[in-house]
Amino acid sequence: MAKTAEKNGRTVTLIITVCIVFLLVLLVIYLLPETRVSQVQVSYLGAAREKAASMGLADADFVRRSEVTGQKVGAKAEWEVQAKRRIASMGYFRLDEVRLDGSSANLIISARTPLATISTAGRYVTLDEDKYVLSITDKLTGKEPIRVYGAELRYPTLGEVTMGVNQRLDEALEIAKVIRDNGLTGVFTEISMLENREVRLGTYRGVPVKINLRFDVATSLDIAKSMLDKGVDEGSIEVAGENGYYKPVQDTFQSINGM
Numbered sequence: 001m002a003k004t005a006e007k008n009g010r011t012v013t014l015i016i017t018v019c020i021v022f023l024l025v026l027l028v029i030y031l032l033p034e035t036r037v038s039q040v041q042v043s044y045l046g047a048a049r050e051k052a053a054s055m056g057l058a059d060a061d062f063v064r065r066s067e068v069t070g071q072k073v074g075a076k077a078e079w080e081v082q083a084k085r086r087i088a089s090m091g092y093f094r095l096d097e098v099r100l101d102g103s104s105a106n107l108i109i110s111a112r113t114p115l116a117t118i119s120t121a122g123r124y125v126t127l128d129e130d131k132y133v134l135s136i137t138d139k140l141t142g143k144e145p146i147r148v149y150g151a152e153l154r155y156p157t158l159g160e161v162t163m164g165v166n167q168r169l170d171e172a173l174e175i176a177k178v179i180r181d182n183g184l185t186g187v188f189t190e191i192s193m194l195e196n197r198e199v200r201l202g203t204y205r206g207v208p209v210k211i212n213l214r215f216d217v218a219t220s221l222d223i224a225k226s227m228l229d230k231g232v233d234e235g236s237i238e239v240a241g242e243n244g245y246y247k248p249v250q251d252t253f254q255s256i257n258g259m
Contacts, residue, residue: 035073039104040066048111051092065090068098068105076100083107089159091134116176116191117144118169120153129177131161131169146179148172150193168193171213175199178217187225203228210238 042059044052052058063069066083080098087095092111099106112128117140126135126144133156140147151168164170172191179188188209190202197213201221205228211220223244224237235248 035103037068037071037073037100037103037105040068040107041104042107042109045096045108045110048093048109051111052109055092057090062087062090062093062107062109066095066098066107068107073100073103085159088132091158114145115180116146116148116173118148118151118153118156118172120151120156125153125156125162127162127173129173131163131173133158133160133162146176146185146188147190148176148193149190171197171199175217178221182218182221184221184225187228188221205233207232207234208236210236212240215239215241 040063042062052062065086067086068079068083071079076098083098084095087093087107087109092114094110094112096108096110099108112130112132112134114126114134115129117124117126122138124137124140124144124147125133128134136156136158151172152165153169154163154165156162172193175191179185187204188201189204192200192202194200194210199211199213201209201211201224203209203224207228209224209228211217211224219242220239223239223242227237227244227246232246235246238245238247
């Protein structure tokens with residue numbers, strides 16, 4: 001009986017000791033200051049560095065806007081989301097991720113590719129193909145991507161996805177993508193969305209081209225380009241289906257096979 005009591009006493013003592021050690025460890029962890037981000041550097045992907053330089057932005061601007069310095073390392077999942085939103089609010093840039101190495105952080109920055117500049121409510125709003133607002137200005141600089149008229153936006157906000165008042169925005173961006181993807185940015189200079197799904201395009205020759213979205217856009221643009229390349233430099237061009245029509249200044253039509 002005495003041996004059993006002694007054994008039980010040792011067991012209880014051991015359990016108490018383990019509990020005390022565990023509590024001390026928890027206390028130390030609680031009292032010690034959590035590691036925070038003390039150093040932040042910036043790495044650029046693709047054309048991000050060149051774009052930042054053209055806008056007069058330095059690494060310090062991205063570090064300051066991200067507000068990553070001083071954040072708790074263990075809470076990265078929370079503050080990284082906010083950091084991405086802050087960088088997005090700069091317009092052209094995206095924070096792909098924050099890489100941590102101890103108390104050091106590396107901001108991985110990429111640049112969005114502008115697709116079109118929308119004329120809306122007296123302002124010019126540049127979007128990428130995902131409808132992110134990259135810039136909002138009152139004046140054109142001549143460096144913007146293809147301009148779009150007749151596609152009104154609903155409350156565009158810098159760094160956020162915007163919406164169109166109707167389907168014209170989606171249609172205009174699709175036309176802009178066809179122009180870009182087919183190397184026609186030097187041919188067509190602006191897009192005007194009209195009624196009944198008709199579109200008027202400005203061209204490098206100053207000859208307007210009218211197409212209808214009932215027909216394949218790429219085909220219509222190829223026909224119009226072929227006619228411009230053949231020397232059309234006045235009047236206007238209309239494309240319907242597989243045919244392009246040249247309309248001289250004197251309002252008479254001539255049918256030309258544009259392909």
